[in-house]
Amino acid sequence: MSDTVESSKKASMTDEERLALCQKLDKELDEFIDSLEKKGYDDGWPEDRWEEEMDKHPFFMKTVPENGELSPLAEGLAKLKYDPEENTPLELANNYKEDGNFNFKHKNYRLAVLGYTEGIKVRCDNAEVNASLYNNRAAAHWFLKNYRSALYDSEKALTFDPGHNKARIRAAKAAFEGKKYDTCIEHCQKFLENNTDKEVSELLNKAKRSKMLKERDERKKNRTEIKKNEEKDELIKTIIQRGIKISKCDDEDDIDLSKLEPTLPGAHDAIVYLENDILMWPILLLYPEYQLTDFIRGCPENAPLIKQLEQLFPAPWDEENKYKCSTINVYFEGYDKMPHIVDPNKNLGEILVSRYFELKGGTAAFFILPRGSRVERNYIESHI
Secondary structure, three states, rough: OHHHHHHHOOOOOOHHHHHHHHHHHHHHHHHHHHHHOOOOOOOOOHHHHHHHHHHOOOOOOOOOOOOOOOOHHHHHHHHHHHOOOOHHHHHHHHHHHHHHHHHHHOOHHHHHHHHHHHHHHOOOOOOOHHHHHHHHHHHHHHHHHOOHHHHHHHHHHHHOOOOOOHHHHHHHHHHHHHOHHHHHHHHHHHHOOOOHHHHHHHHHHHHHHHHHHHHHHHHHHHHHHHOOOOHHHHHHHHHHOOOOOOOOOOOHHOOOHOOOOOOOOOOOOOOHHHHHOEEEEEEEEEOOOOOEEEEEEEEEOOOHHHHHOOOOOOOOOOOOOOOOOOEEEEEEEEHHHHHEEEEEEEEEEHHHOOOOEEOOOOEEEEEEEEEOOOOHHEEEOEEE
């Protein structure tokens, strides 16, 4: 029984067998690379299954397929390159780095990132290899335009090898692309302490100019924000001084611009504003008989409401000519849910502080009805 068990165990590979297999794999890999150069790459891995496909790839396969079968090439690679029992941490890190380099050369940058990442996960104690893994992964991120990751990896490489010039330069470039100009300047200056390089010197000057422009734009933006805030404060202060009741505001401290924004579709930018200390209000005129409306974006508080109506009548939809300034009544619905008649000869500002008036959605709304008409009677009765 024990003899059967012993004979079923797979014998360990000798050094000669291992060398022969390595030579065979190198030859097959060279032939594979040569074939790639002769034909275009038109069979890429789909985005939604790249991890699944990668696990089938001999370079990245870590588990045996469900059918338990592996090609000699895949089995040899898995054994030689990925088995912790067959490789030291340093060997594993180098193997993953080689996989990353292979994909990098063939512009498979995402796969290269995965290869370098696996090498980093090994956590070998060789500073040079770790610096190379992070630097190479930074290069792959750079070509993918992942500038933040490229900067992180470049700086990580520098923690293992402060004199790694390629990592230093890439850190500077990635910082510039990420608009981190102080970081870019710092890396450029550090590099130029011991090196002379025209490209890095130009990048340093470019970063300094960009930093100045960025700071100028930020100052300008801050001034604009300060001015806008001052204008908002002045607007709210003026509304409070006028004594206008705002819907959903419990007191003066509860008033803000969000409660003054018009809620009508397409009218969000027609918020009340100050012009020469005059409040300019959006107003909505409703015609229940025809289910139509007119929207006026900026009606001055010191102008009679009748002036706005005179610009609208005669209306093109009023075929019976019932809507005239002399033959209509104007109402608003107060916070008591009742209709209140308005004298259109009064200034808008006077109407806004009428008893029971409440400004809703930052817009003054008025109902226009033919005087003495059935439509007017129905409107009034509907609120009783």
